[in-house]
Amino acid sequence: MAARISVPQNARRGDQIEIRIAIQHPMETGYRVEDNGTAITKNVINKLLCRYNGAEVFRAEMGSGISANPYLSFFIVAAASGELRFDWVDDTGVAGSERSAIIVA
Amino acid sequence: MSSPRLAAWLLALLFTCICSSTSAQPAARPVPLKSGIEFTGAEVRALQGDEFANPGMLWISRGSALWDQPAGKEGRACAGCHGEAAAGMKAVATRYPQIDRASGALINLEGRIQQCREQRQHAPPFKYESEELLGLTAYVRQQSNGMPLSISIAGAAQPHFERGREFYYQRFGQMNLSCAQCHQDNWGKKLGPEAISQGHGNPYPIYRLEWQTMGSLHRRFRSCLSGVRAEMLPQGSPAYLDLELYLAWRSGNLPIEAPGVRR
Numbered sequence: 001m002a003a004r005i006s007v008p009q010n011a012r013r014g015d016q017i018e019i020r021i022a023i024q025h026p027m028e029t030g031y032r033v034e035d036n037g038t039a040i041t042k043n044v045i046n047k048l049l050c051r052y053n054g055a056e057v058f059r060a061e062m063g064s065g066i067s068a069n070p071y072l073s074f075f076i077v078a079a080a081s082g083e084l085r086f087d088w089v090d091d092t093g094v095a096g097s098e099r100s101a102i103i104v105a
Numbered sequence: 106m107s108s109p110r111l112a113a114w115l116l117a118l119l120f121t122c123i124c125s126s127t128s129a130q131p132a133a134r135p136v137p138l139k140s141g142i143e144f145t146g147a148e149v150r151a152l153q154g155d156e157f158a159n160p161g162m163l164w165i166s167r168g169s170a171l172w173d174q175p176a177g178k179e180g181r182a183c184a185g186c187h188g189e190a191a192a193g194m195k196a197v198a199t200r201y202p203q204i205d206r207a208s209g210a211l212i213n214l215e216g217r218i219q220q221c222r223e224q225r226q227h228a229p230p231f232k233y234e235s236e237e238l239l240g241l242t243a244y245v246r247q248q249s250n251g252m253p254l255s256i257s258i259a260g261a262a263q264p265h266f267e268r269g270r271e272f273y274y275q276r277f278g279q280m281n282l283s284c285a286q287c288h289q290d291n292w293g294k295k296l297g298p299e300a301i302s303q304g305h306g307n308p309y310p311i312y313r314l315e316w317q318t319m320g321s322l323h324r325r326f327r328s329c330l331s332g333v334r335a336e337m338l339p340q341g342s343p344a345y346l347d348l349e350l351y352l353a354w355r356s357g358n359l360p361i362e363a364p365g366v367r368r
Contacts, residue, residue, distance in 0.1 A: 002166055002167055004157065004166055006157050020157055020158070022158070022160065022162070023163075024163040024167075026317070026318070067314075068317035069160045069163060069318075071158055
């Protein structure tokens, strides 16, 4: 699963910073059928977690209503230098992860 | 009848004969030329304009990775010959489709990438609508963003151009519609809730919200033909290449905007 993340490289302590993530995934709803009539099994990224130096700062639980290639954006407060880590998993158990370093002055 | 009037009448008759003998429908560009993005809503425009949120960028990332990835028997990557794409591929996409010197056939950017893969990298070609080919095509086209196409319709390309023009004005399918009836004669009007665009190829490959994925120009041709209940040809077929050449000419000085986002 290809993913793109956007995290500011530098921030001042106490700043609100925007985190953006886009993941390539079909987000199959489970409501579609193949041309021959067989149902396509539901397969969506059902959980996405963002940890900031190990502590959970954002969680998304997604379902059939989220479009393909989900794009999420949220704000966190820059507290300390370290690492943001993203983990996600889909209905078939395929997991993905990304990480990004941040320097807080 | 006075002689000047007779001369004018004869001239008009002659002109009509010439026009009808060569072709009923001359090649024409819409005036003024407008990119399809101008017919979309504010949200789609914002999505295409945001370099991060544009979903097509996921395919660009893929293409960028493939560019550097060795493939085939010799383990050669695109970058091995062409170097950095930003330099080596700048303005390259503006020259496609073009006549391939070796084979004399009309070839588009997808075709050139496939040819490079087979003949230079000695690797199996990608499928036409595969994620890999869409990614590489989008990545290479992105290096020419903001530049208008500069293709040739002379010499060996001319018969292709003529066939493309004929295709453009040919009525198809149960609805008996030609490309021109919507995109040349009625652009700007509504077809259901959607504004009819001029039908240019400048943003391709595009991320289409209806498809929920990236798609090639030839996939779009298939969608249009399906829409008028006509027979669809496979991607990369000669008729579609001819049409692509005609559309490339028709888009005049519109700049490339890859990866485009459309509804």
